[in-house]
Structure formats: structure tokens, C-alpha cells
Amino acid sequence: MNQTYSIRQKVKQLSKILLPILITQLSLFGMNFFDTVMSGHSSPVDLAGVAIGSSIWTPIFTGLTGVLIAITPIVAQLIGARQQHKVSYQIFQGILLSIAISALVIVFGVLFLEQGLSLMTLEPKVTQVAFHYLIALSFGLAPILVYTVLRCFIDALGRTEVTMIITLISLPINVALNYIFIFGKFGLPAMGGVGAGIASALTYWCLLFIALGVIYYRQPFAGYQIFRVWHNISFATWFEQLRIGVPIGIAIFFETAIFAAVTLFMSAYSTVTIAGHQAALNFSSLLYMVPMSMSLALTIAVGFEVGGRRYQDARQYSYLGIGMAVCMALFCAVGLTIYRETVASIYTTDPVVLEMTAQFLIYAIFFQLSDGIAAPIQGALRGYKDVNVTSVVAFVSYWVLGLPIGIALAKMTTLGPYGYWIGLISGLAFGAIFLFFRLYRIQKTAVLEQRLIA
Template sequence: MKSFHQEFWLHNRPLMLLALPLLGAQLAQTGMGVVDTIMAGRLSPVDLAAVAVGASIFGPMMLLIFGTLMAVTPLVAHARGGQRHHEMAPLIHQASWVGALLLIPAWFAFYYSQVVFDFMKVEPDVANLASAYLRAMSWGLPALAFFQVLRCLCEGSNQARPVLLISVLGLLINIPANYILIYGKLGMPQLGAVGCGYATALSFWFMTIMLGFYVTFRAEYRPLAIFKSWSWPQWLGIKQILWVGLPIGLSIFVEASLFTTIALFIGSLGEVVVSGHQVAFNFTTLLFMVPLSLGMALTVKVGHALGQQRPATARRVAFLGVEMAFLVSLLGALVMWVASPWVVQLYSSDQDVQQLATALIQLAVFYQVSDGLQVNAAGALRGYKDTRIVMLITLFCYWVIGLGGGWWMAFGANPWGPQGVQGFWYGLIAGLSAASVFLLWRLNVTSRRTQLEAVSQ
């Protein structure tokens, strides 16, 4: 036991040191959504519902872009571990072209979101405001995509602190910009939820410019000459990024679109249900940032070990990291259970919204651990560049078990009767639990095979 304890902290201490600034950056960026939700909710339930419904389109599309570009992180980590620094600049250039390509479906989804809202029978006032919110947000899309490319370069190089600092500064820009544009201060018109979109787009551009300056003038990145010249799109480079990254993006998109589809399905149940669901989802997402950051750090650490041709170390790092995620998720579930009645009061003063949100958050306690395990298993597998089977697993668990089972519990002829919005959260418990089992099995298979292949060579 003493030997295990020493090895546990030997590998997990550097993992935590990398994960903490990643966590800070994730919290700061997620904090923009939290700030939007709180400040719009203080204006009116309609504005809160519009932000919630708009976020149900914005979130999955951005995560598709973010997830695909996350291929940069393990590719940079492998190149760093193998001392192949000449690969960095071409990788960043081709990743930027991939990001530009992915903006096309995102813009299309934003500008034609009204069609989706009408199909899902979202209340007209909420649907119109949500569409305007997305169009305002679209001005920040190019900045957001390029920020993700630079962020993955820094994180794959074990340099997460500048991303943290810039993300916090972006949040600090977002808060006063929201205040001015939502409530119509300093001579500006009162834009409500639409003001959230413009304020967030402004913050995205600020963050991207700041991180661009950091990569340009930081001594560590200067030899890479990222911006000295720029290469045109090259199929081999784009293919490598899409081969690793597109399954990651689709996996994350599938998970996020699960919540999106739930939000759209319940759009016809009224403002209180939509708002309560959004408050619960927003708070649980905030706590989910802790295991998510550990998973992102695992991608880097596993990638470094594999780049250095140490598969046994990579396997050990992966499973010790998963064990750390288990402990962290248990703590998060406890916080969620105890704090939910007080936290929901920050989001809305409406008693019905508070009551529903509290009930949903306490349901989320039951999938907190499995969610932490599955995201860290997936993070370790990204370090192995094993992403396509992960995509298939998540597609089955999230959409067939999670969404299908959730719809059956919410509206179907099940033995307990229609459960409404709570039924979808029962589906989440089942889907995420199944994902954790299958992804841990896949991590064991992949890491063992990689280790055996190295021994046989």
C-alpha cells in the first residue's frame, strides 16, 4: 500500500499541476455561460429561456469545432515528447484551416436556427430572441476557433497557465460588457439576451488577440516561427488532424447535442421547465469542469509518455489518472448534493424555477462519478490517438441509451408513467454509466495492446 501511495502521487502530482490551470481556464470560459445565464435571468424569464435555448445550439456546434481541433493537443504532445519541434508550425497552420472549414456549418446552424426552434415548437417569443442571440454570437466564431488552435498548442506543450490568465481576463471583459448591453447602460440600448451574444463575441476576440501575442513573443515559442510565414491548405496535414480530431469532435458533439436535444424537446413544456433545466445543466456543467480538466491533462501526459516511447508508463499514468478522477468526482457529487438549494437562488428569483432546478441537480448526483470516469478514460484514449471506437461508444451510449431511454421515461408508455423533464435526466444516468464501463474497457484494451506491441518490436 505504501508503494502504491507513492506511485499514485508520483504520477498524479504533475497531472494535477497541469490540470489545475486547465481547470481554471475551463471555469473561466464556462463562467461566461454562467454569467450570461445569471444576468439574463435577472432581466426576465423569457431572456433566461432564450439564452438557454440559444446555448443548446451554440454549445454543440462550438464543441464540435473545439473537439476536432483538440487533435492538436496529442499531436503537439507526441512531437514535444519526441523532440520533433519542426512539426509545430505546419501543424498549427493546417489546424487553423480546419477551424476555418468547420465555421461554415456553425454559421449555417446559427443563422437558420429559427427553423429548428419552430420544428421543436419552442414558444415564439423565446425562439425569436434565441435566434437573435445566436446571430450576435456568430461575430466571435472566427476568434473562438483560432483561440482553440493556439490553446491546444500551449496545453500540448505543458504551458496551460497563460491560457488560464487570458481566459480569466476574457471573463472579466464579459461581465461589464454584459451589464452594459443587457440592461442598456452608458447610453446603450437595452438588448437583453442579444446583448449577451455581442458581449461574449467581444470577449472571444480579446482572448484570441492576447494569446496570439503570447505565442508570438514568448521565448519558448519564438524558435517555432509560427507566424513568420503561413502555409496554404495541405491535404496530408488536414487529413492527419481530421483523422484524429473529427472522431473527438463528433464524440463531444454527440454528448453536447444530447443535452441540446433534451432542451429542444422540453421547449414546449413552458418557460419554467426550460429555465429550470438550464439552471441545473449550467451548474452541473460547472462542476464537471474538474474531471474534464483532469481528462485534458491525461491526454497531454499520456501523449508525452508515448512520444518518448514509454508505453508502460503511459498505461500507468492513464489508470492512476482515472483513479484520481474517481475521487474528485465523488467530492463533486457531495458538493452538488449539499449546495444545490442555495446555488439555484443565484440564477433565478422564481420559486418554481428554483424548485425544479434543485430536483434536477440532485438527480445529477447519481451520474457525477460515471461522468468523471468516462471523460477521463476518453482523455487517456485521445493520448493514444484512439478516437474512432470512442466515437462509436459515445454515440450508442448517449443517443440510444441516454436520449432514447430518457424520451421513453419522459413521454413514453413506461411502467412509471410519463416523468416529464426528470425522465430525460434518468436517461442521462443510464447513458453516462454505460459509457464509463465501455470506455474503461477500451482503455484497458488499447493500453495493453500498445505495451505488448512495444515489447515485441
């Protein structure tokens, strides 16, 4: 990151940070995308099983990733304040914290996963696929969380193109492993959706080993000597990281869990409905990588400027990012409107599932604008280390307002399963409005404080 002095320079630097992050996010999500698509071509049962498994895995994984994202603003502000000597210690403690978190989650899964799945009214074969898919994924939890910490470190230095290259290398590995394990190649049995979980877990280990090699041997990362000095566990540092990370993780969990909750409500409908819903939701999540990438880019840019107490620059980055994200969201919405039937055909050849998917994609179009506003605002707020209110907004918008609206429309009108999607859209819209006013207040307060100090 370098200090900028004009809007043009800011657009150039933000774009330079954003593009590699976007490619990285698309590649990371591509693993889940190919899990779903390739499982769908195995059978509708495998698609439904992966859908249920993903609905449990995604909020847990993204929530935990959100907790560890605290590393990004911490490191960005340290660099902005020219305190690089403190970075390596924060990263090392973040790695230890990620390992501890993964161990706790696995223990929790061992105790409650089977019982939780048994509470759903699913076909036995769908339950079996979901259970073993999640078991397979759990073997990749620790490496992907450690990789998240390393990625936050790399990105906070402004070297987002490095994580892009790492992820691009891993994506074809995931596709190849999916092909082998899902369809049974090279003498292995066809495992369907369960094979997708095995492939993803192995890919997570590949991601970790590549990142470790880069950080250990390549500059400027090797200069921080993260692995050359062993540090004991510092609960005080863990608390500092969790104080910022937990609200971020909770906010992300509330947002992703609402989609998971809707998928679980869908279990009351037929396997075809579950498959169509999951296919449409999977593609919507793919498009969400655009505003989410802008969110991550703004955390880096805004955090760097806030660390240097350049609050006017931080404000300019915020609104540049929101404007760019809205423009990209409009482009995605128009494309989805025109090509939704083509998109549906990517996921399945079953005509009934294909028609159901295309219908759900109509509602996915309206996700784009709300996401295009809310996600970058969240990223800007993280750059200010303002995270507590965001988690409250997420809970109120999605669970107090959005979900009840969806349930009411699904149960009390003829919309049926589509009512849940209208509820999701409502929750996203409420969140975007609330977060915008929060960002405006934080920026105003920061500028006033700067004037008082001056």
C-alpha cells in the same frame, strides 16, 4: 513536459498540468454561466431564450472544438519524439482549418437556423431571444476556434498556466460586457439574452488577440515562429488532423447534443420548466469542467509518454487521472447534495423557477460519478490517438440507450421532464463502462507490441 520516474513525480506533474487547465475551463465555462445567470435575472423569457440558444450552440461549438483538439495529441507526440521542428507547420495548418470550418458553419446557420427554430413549439418571444442570441454569438465563432488551436499548442508544450492566465483576464471582460449589454448601461438599450451573445462574441475576440500576442512575443512559443513563415493550404495535413479530430468532435458532439436534444424536448413543457431545467443543466455543466479538465490533462501526459514509447508510464498516468477525477467528483456530488437549494437561488429569484431548479439538481448529483470515470478515459484514449471507437461508444451510449430510456420514462411514467434526466444518467453510465474496457485493451496491446519490438 518532463519524463518522470516515480508515482510521486507523476502525481506532481499531472497536478501541475491539471490545475491551470481546470481554472481555464472554469473560466471559459464561466462565460456561458454568467450568460445564463445574468439573463435569468433579466427575465424568465430571456433565461429560456438563452437556454434554447445554448442548446443549439453548445453541441456545435464543443464538437468543433473537439475536432481541433487533435492538435494536442499531435503536438504532444511530436515533442515526446523530439520532433519540435514539425510543430509550427501543424499549428499553422490548424489555424487555416479552423477558419475554413467556421466559414462553413456560418453559411449553414444562415440557411437553416431560422427554419430550425420555427419547428419548435416555443413562445414567440423565447424564439426571438434564441435566434438573435445565436446570431450575436456567430460573430465570435472564427476567433474562438482559432484560439482553440493556439490553446492546444500552448497546452501541449506543458505550459497550461499560460492559457489559464489568458482566460482569467478575459472572464471579467465578459462579465462587464454582459452587465453593459444585458441590462443596458452607458446609454445602451437593455438587450436581455441577446446582449449576452454580443458580450460573449466580443470576449472571444479579446481571447484571440491576447493569445496571438503571447505566442508571437513570449518564449518558448515565439521560438516556433508560427507566424513568421506563410504556408499554403495543405489538404493532406488537414486530412491528417481531421482523421484524428473528427472522431473526437463526433464523440463530444454526441455527448453534448444529447443534452441539447433533451432541452429541445423540454420545449413541450412550460417556460418555467425550461428555465429550471436549463439552470440545473448549466450548473451540472459547470461541475463537468472538473473531469473534462482531467481529460485534457491526460491527453497531454499520455500523449507525451506514448510519443516516447513509454507505455508503462502512459498507463500509470491514465489510472492516476481516473482516480483523482473520481475523488473530485465525489466531493462535488456531496457539495451539491447539501447546497442544491442555494445553488438554485443563484440563477433566479422567481420562487417557481427556483423550486423547479432544485428538483432537477437532485438528478444532477448522479452525473458526477459517471463523468468522473468517462471523461478522463476519453482523454487517455486521445493520448494514444485512439479516437474512432470512442465516437461509436458515445453514439450507442447516449442515443441508442440513454435517450430512448429518457423518452420512455418521460412519456410513459409520472416522472415527466425528470425522466429525461434519468435517461441522461443511464447514457453516461453505459459510456463509462464501455470506455473503461476499451482503454484496458489499448494499454494491453501497446505493452505487448513494446515487448515484441524489444
